[in-house]
Amino acid sequence: VSTGGIATSFSLLDGSIAALSLAATLWAGLRVKRYIGTIESYLVASRGMGLYVGAASLLSTEVGIITFMYQAQLGFVAGFSAFVVGLITLAVCLLVGRTGFVITRLREMQILTVPEYFERRYGRGVRVLAGVLMALGGSLNLGIFPIIEARFLAIVTGIPSRYLGWTMAALLLVALAYTALGGMVSLIVTNYVQYVLLAAGTVAVTLVCLPEVGWGAMVGAVEGHMGGHGFDPVADLGAGFILWQVLLWIALMTVWQSVAMRTFSTRDAAVGRKMFTLTGFLFLGRALIPMAWGIAALAFFWARAEPVAAPAGATPGAQIESLDARLDETFREDLDAGRLQRALPEVDLLERLAREEKARSPEAARLEASARDRRGEIGLLAMPWMLAATLPTGLLGLVVAGMLAASISTYAGYFLGWSSIIAQDVVAPMLSGGTFVGAVPRKASELTGPYASPTHPGVSSPDGAALPGHTRLFLTRVTVVALTAFLMVWSLVYDLPGPAYFYLQVTANLFMAPTLVAVVGGLYWRRASAFGAALSFVLGAGASLAYLVPWLELGVATAGNLSWALAVAGFVAGSVLSPSRGAEARA
Amino acid sequence: MSWPSFWLFAFVVAFLSFVLISLVIAVRGVGEIRELFRALEEERGRRTS
Numbered sequence: 001v002s003t004g005g006i007a008t009s010f011s012l013l014d015g016s017i018a019a020l021s022l023a024a025t026l027w028a029g030l031r032v033k034r035y036i037g038t039i040e041s042y043l044v045a046s047r048g049m050g051l052y053v054g055a056a057s058l059l060s061t062e063v064g065i066i067t068f069m070y071q072a073q074l075g076f077v078a079g080f081s082a083f084v085v086g087l088i089t090l091a092v093c094l095l096v097g098r099t100g101f102v103i104t105r106l107r108e109m110q111i112l113t114v115p116e117y118f119e120r121r122y123g124r125g126v127r128v129l130a131g132v133l134m135a136l137g138g139s140l141n142l143g144i145f146p147i148i149e150a151r152f153l154a155i156v157t158g159i160p161s162r163y164l165g166w167t168m169a170a171l172l173l174v175a176l177a178y179t180a181l182g183g184m185v186s187l188i189v190t191n192y193v194q195y196v197l198l199a200a201g202t203v204a205v206t207l208v209c210l211p212e213v214g215w216g217a218m219v220g221a222v223e224g225h226m227g228g229h230g231f232d233p234v235a236d237l238g239a240g241f242i243l244w245q246v247l248l249w250i251a252l253m254t255v256w257q258s259v260a261m262r263t264f265s266t267r268d269a270a271v272g273r274k275m276f277t278l279t280g281f282l283f284l285g286r287a288l289i290p291m292a293w294g295i296a297a298l299a300f301f302w303a304r305a306e307p308v309a310a311p312a313g314a315t316p317g318a319q320i321e322s323l324d325a326r327l328d329e330t331f332r333e334d335l336d337a338g339r340l341q342r343a344l345p346e347v348d349l350l351e352r353l354a355r356e357e358k359a360r361s362p363e364a365a366r367l368e369a370s371a372r373d374r375r376g377e378i379g380l381l382a383m384p385w386m387l388a389a390t391l392p393t394g395l396l397g398l399v400v401a402g403m404l405a406a407s408i409s410t411y412a413g414y415f416l417g418w419s420s421i422i423a424q425d426v427v428a429p430m431l432s433g434g435t436f437v438g439a440v441p442r443k444a445s446e447l448t449g450p451y452a453s454p455t456h457p458g459v460s461s462p463d464g465a466a467l468p469g470h471t472r473l474f475l476t477r478v479t480v481v482a483l484t485a486f487l488m489v490w491s492l493v494y495d496l497p498g499p500a501y502f503y504l505q506v507t508a509n510l511f512m513a514p515t516l517v518a519v520v521g522g523l524y525w526r527r528a529s530a531f532g533a534a535l536s537f538v539l540g541a542g543a544s545l546a547y548l549v550p551w552l553e554l555g556v557a558t559a560g561n562l563s564w565a566l567a568v569a570g571f572v573a574g575s576v577l578s579p580s581r582g583a584e585a586r587a
Numbered sequence: 588m589s590w591p592s593f594w595l596f597a598f599v600v601a602f603l604s605f606v607l608i609s610l611v612i613a614v615r616g617v618g619e620i621r622e623l624f625r626a627l628e629e630e631r632g633r634r635t636s
Contacts, residue, residue: 032624032627034631035624035627035628035630035631037630037631037634038634041627041630045623045627046626046627046630048622048623048626048627049619049623050619050622050623051615051619052611052612052615052616052619053612053616053619053620053623055608055612056612056616080590080591080594083594083597083598086597086601087597185623185627188620188623189620192612192616192620195609195612195616196609196612196613199605199606199609199612199613202605203605203606203609206602215595219591231590231591231594232590278608281601281604281605281608282604282605282608282609284600284601284604284605285601285602285604285605287601288597288598288601288602289598289601289602289605292598
């Protein structure tokens with residue numbers, strides 16, 4: 001690390017390792033397309049997925065470069081307190097795995113998508129409403145992945161910015177090619193290869209970077225530069241944040257489409273449960289390992305920090321403004337060149353001075369918030385800059401291969417997940433027409449009548465009869481292509497207004513709370529009705545969008561918890577006011 | 588137990604379990620993929636016959 005910035009040691013050898021891994025992935029993905037003949041083989045690999053490839057597929061889908069980046073960012077800004085998110089994930093996985101909460105019943109129904117359950121339970125209107133919200137939130141959520149990941153690749157590989165767009169387009173096209181042709185079968189095979197690569201890269205980074213910095217230095221950096229915070233999660237993050245994370249992770253593990261598709265693809269419900277128990281510990285690592293990288297990056301750049309003096313000024317207010325003006329000139333350039341050892345102490349000083357002054361000056365309060373945002377920006381890029389500074393040639397290639405594998409597997413998994421919802425739950429029901437109003441099945445054994453099917457006794461999608469399987473398969477493939485095109489355009493035109501973490505949470509929140517509430521209510525509460533489910537979606541999504549209304553000044557955790565509260569309230573009120581016909585008939 | 592010791596313990600558990608489970612997946616996954624191919628091949632045979 002020099003005053004001129006950081007130069008990566010990414011070489012032709014590293015590039016060749018990364019390119020070879022991409023070629024191997026593409027080859028493996030395309031090789032299995034001959035197995036695809038039905039919509040069921042395409043979306044859930046004919047439900048033949050075993051425990052270990054299931055765990056690999058689940059993890060590699062839910063770990064991308066963006067995951068490493070925002071987890072490291074959380075470690076950088078919240079210190080060890082961030083680790084609580086990993087403990088919550090582990091606890092939720094073990095709960096779901098041991099009890100089979102939600103997943104067992106959904107798996108037994110042999111559905112292909114989560115909204116398909118809504119049609120069976122509540123009717124077509126709820127399926128389409130849920131499908132639209134999930135497709136919108138999911139696509140927008142995915143939309144910023146290339147923007148963030150391009151920054152990582154630019155830093156670690158040193159690719160000039162003019163080639164970044166083409167690099168990301170090439171990655172998306174690789175994912176598109178094998179996802180569109182081979183569906184879930186391709187995903188399972190490539191996810192296995194990708195998991196091995198990403199696990200090797202993760203272990204390599206940890207074994208090189210953490211000893212380089214030292215655990216003691218990491219603890220020292222948190223103690224010395226976080227103002228007494230960074231260890232106690234309840235005091236630092238708040239009980240509200242922790243509650244919201246618990247609810248969010250329960251929803252993610254049970255009804256998030258890309259995760260649910262892995263549950264639906266397992267050989268049976270028992271394998272599904274074991275898969276969650278096993279992956280609980282991998283999800284713990286998915287959080288804690290990159291968070292530790294973020295803390296290591298904090299210690300790494302503080303250890304090299306350049307001394308910074310408060311600027312001259314007649315009053316504290318003038319000093320703060322002068323420092324802010326200086327940062328306006330240098331911050332962006334420092335960030336782009338990896339001169340975090342200069343940017344970090346300046347941002348830290350500005351934040352401290354502004355905090356002391358904010359009781360007397362609203363302008364100081366604004367500048368404190370601005371300094372916090374800048375600290376977050378440094379936190380997002382500190383880990384990749386540390387990797388660029390510490391990893392040697394050869395190992396860098398292995399790590400980039402692992403990161404690319406993580407990234408492409410996430411694109412592929414999300415392409416299939418969100419396009420299956422767009423095709424199966426929004427477009428297909430509209431094309432097939434009609435409205436199915438059935439009984440109120442709560443588990444597979446209760447599904448009768450129009451659901452009965454010779455291929456899946458007792459269970460069949462009501463719209464399956466209206467649209468032939470090959471048409472649905474074609475529709476899903478077209479949607480995968482359209483989603484990729486959207487992603488390329490969106491990542492080119494969209495300018496992220498604030499921290500990536502908040503954007504990701506808001507877009508996911510749009511449907512997470514009402515989806516879980518409507519699924520759990522439908523499975524475990526006889527009175528649950530279509531009106532309650534629809535009200536839950538409208539109120540839950542509305543509360544999430546309230547975060548974007550500036551004058552409400554809702555924090556992201558408050559908006560998240562409000563979304564849950566309103567989704568539950570709407571569901572209960574709607575179901576009590578207008579109970580399901582099945583419940584009335586039984587009464 | 589102090590907070591730093593607790594988080595060090597949590598990290599060691601996370602890292603070691605990540606390494607061990609990844610090794611198991613790498614070894615056992617190959618067999619499962621072969622099994623999946625066999626099942627899909629049989630299904631394809633049934634479809635075409």
